[in-house]
Amino acid sequence: MAFELPKLAYDYNALEPYIDAQTMEIHHSKHHAGYTNNLNNAIKDSELENKSIEDLLGNISNYSVAVRNNGGGFYNHKLFWDIMSPKGGGEPSGDLLNAIDKNFGSFVDFKNLFNKAAATRFGSGWAWLVKQEGKLLITSTPNQDNPLMDLAEVKGTPILGLDVWEHAYYLKYQNKRPDYIEAFWNVIDWDQVAKRFG
Ligand code: MN3
Numbered sequence: 001m002a003f004e005l006p007k008l009a010y011d012y013n014a015l016e017p018y019i020d021a022q023t024m025e026i027h028h029s030k031h032h033a034g035y036t037n038n039l040n041n042a043i044k045d046s047e048l049e050n051k052s053i054e055d056l057l058g059n060i061s062n063y064s065v066a067v068r069n070n071g072g073g074f075y076n077h078k079l080f081w082d083i084m085s086p087k088g089g090g091e092p093s094g095d096l097l098n099a100i101d102k103n104f105g106s107f108v109d110f111k112n113l114f115n116k117a118a119a120t121r122f123g124s125g126w127a128w129l130v131k132q133e134g135k136l137l138i139t140s141t142p143n144q145d146n147p148l149m150d151l152a153e154v155k156g157t158p159i160l161g162l163d164v165w166e167h168a169y170y171l172k173y174q175n176k177r178p179d180y181i182e183a184f185w186n187v188i189d190w191d192q193v194a195k196r197f198g
Pocket of ligand 1: 027031077163165167168
């Protein structure tokens with residue numbers, strides 16, 4: 001039961017001008033494909049082949065570095081593609097907006113905190129909005145770690161994630177990570193985030 005590289009719901013150029021087509025193509029067809037293949041190789045012919053990705057991540061401290069890095073990479077990028085859309089942007093509504101207001105004060109306060117988590121993650125990693133026992137939290141993780149992992153500092157269900165590896169933005173934004181972070185808000189699909197919030 002090998003993991004499969006998920007197809008995107010939109011074309012590589014669909015998130016222009018915020019995320020450029022070349023970055024999207026390399027990111028999906030090379031990086032995400034690489035994590036997927038390497039995850040499959042790392043679990044091949046072991047009992048891990050029958051586990052779900054969530055099950056693997058939730059017990060990741062028991063497994064190899066290859067499963068941790070590539071299992072995280074497989075899951076994180078799937079979430080990332082899912083929560084973006086060419087019709088994205090704007091602000092959330094309903095229960096999700098209420099929860100954001102309650103946990104962070106306002107949407108603007110939430111955005112500032114998330115941006116700070118993304119901008120200050122040293123080196124490669126991810127910024128996250130996490131649901132934890134009814135609360136919302138912002139956190140960041142190094143490398144391909146994520147909040148589902150049993151060894152994460154802040155654990156919970158990620159409902160929004162931003163890849164801040166240089167491969168996610170360097171072709172268009174070079175060293176200007178804050179510009180990439182700001183552009184991301186134009187492509188967030190809040191309906192998808194709300195679905196994960198539940
Ligand atoms: Mn990436």
